[in-house]
Amino acid sequence: MSDQHPVELILARGLATNLTTAVFLVDADGTLLFFNEPAGALLGVQFEEAGPMAADEWGARFAPTTPEGDPLSVSDLPLALAIGGRAAHSSMRIHSATGEVRDIEVTAFPLAGRSGQTGALAIFWDRSS
């Protein structure tokens, strides 16, 4: 019986759903579990359409680069560092699903419950807005 997410992820999704800040939520393996509507607006696709995806997939799908345009690997992303147990922040550039280039700021932090770390959460915002 492992098909229900830990309560801290359930609550995090509930919080994210009600925020106008863009939020991206992953589990302890880095699998994307949810992103909210503001995040969908930035990414150019809503979660209901994109669905859950593995870390390698979401890490590549939005083609993240440094602000100067140098490619970023999945392991360099703030969320990957947060999955590793520490908070992280960075500026980056992504390519949305609709082809737009966005310069964003990302802050990610680990989510730890009573059973240990169960995931990580990132908030991000468009620097050009």
Added chain:
Amino acid sequence: MRMRICGTRGSVPTPGLDSARYGGNTSCVHVQLSDGTHVILDAGTGIRNVNRNGTDAPIHVLLTHLHMDHIQGLLFFAPLFRAGAEITIWGPSAGAIPLRNRIGRYMSAPLTPVEIRELPSHLDFRNCPIGEWRLGSARIHAEAVIHRGPTLGYRIEDADATLCYLPDHEPALVGPLDQIGDEWLSGYTLARNADVLIHDAQYTDEEYPRHGGWGHSATSHVVEFAARCDVARTVFFHHDPGHTDAQLDRVLDDGRERWAQRGRDPATLELAKEETVIDVGLPVA
């Protein structure tokens, strides 16, 4: 596995003629496992009704959380004052403060005349493990659930029977339950396919909007949750202290009507009533 409901009420004890039928004691359920182990779910004032005849068997008290209505009866639990009694109190962890110290805030001056260290019984306090663990003949599964503050729900599996205890639970806090997938449904893992589900049903659907976020459920939430988890028998629990027996009868009518609309047998949904004994896993009589 046999369970006996010793306290049904939420929030505060509710003695009086208007609550005599369903009972006015706060949350407590006494479970006797197939190997004779005594498990007590929460320590509301109903715990005074447990073990009236005494027992030498070890006692395990599983606390869901430390709100007053779930620990208020502890100091009035007779075995605590009996030398030689072995009692283990399990509860949710909360940071670095040991469970004994957190409960000691209540069981100490000036709130009580007796300190924990003065009790003659052998009293042990333990953080409840998250996940599955064994207790006597049972497999216990504890998980955090949605309520205010650190709160656990319990699933007890013993000799092919399963009891799920979620006395304080607001799964609808994160959205309408019919729009939430099973993997995002708090308590789902604990309650799925249980023979008996004891679940928070503090509010009517009319009352709930004024109490959203307080950590409790409305009638329709429990019906939806029980149906989604496909439980065999559902017990509405943690009755609101403002509800008289007559009002609770109407809650039951409403719940059974909703349950029947889902094609379920209305007899498999009931209100918790003090002194009710249920042999978990056996069909409703």
